[in-house]
Amino acid sequence: MGTIGGFAAWFSLAFKSAFALVGIGVFAILLNPGLSTMQIKLIAVLFCIIFAIIIVQTGSYYGFNVKGGSEAVGRYTTAAVVTSIFLVILADSILGLIFY
Numbered sequence: 001m002g003t004i005g006g007f008a009a010w011f012s013l014a015f016k017s018a019f020a021l022v023g024i025g026v027f028a029i030l031l032n033p034g035l036s037t038m039q040i041k042l043i044a045v046l047f048c049i050i051f052a053i054i055i056v057q058t059g060s061y062y063g064f065n066v067k068g069g070s071e072a073v074g075r076y077t078t079a080a081v082v083t084s085i086f087l088v089i090l091a092d093s094i095l096g097l098i099f100y
Contacts (some may be wrong), residue, residue: 021068028043028099043099046095047092047095049085050091050095051088051091051092054084054088054091055084055088057088058080058083058084059080059084060080061080062076062077062080062083063076063080
């Protein structure tokens with residue numbers, strides 16, 4: 001059962017990534033042909049706002065907690081970027097399940 005679930009998750013992510021070059025609209029219409037252009041644009045804007053909030057909050061959290069001088073700034077910056085990337089991917093997966 002775990003293998004089937006893993007394969008389904010991989011296929012879903014690979015299929016979604018294949019449409020990254022043509023945009024979210026083509027992917028959304030393929031999954032749900034009943035969506036209007038306005039609904040697709042609203043979903044895309046919502047995704048952008050949520051991703052922006054995640055990135056800003058993560059960067060601010062790590063930025064305000066830097067201690068240790070200029071060496072620590074590099075470490076905290078790297079940690080903030082890695083954490084932001086992980087959280088954006090996680091949010092994209094969750095939002096993808098919710099909206100599609």
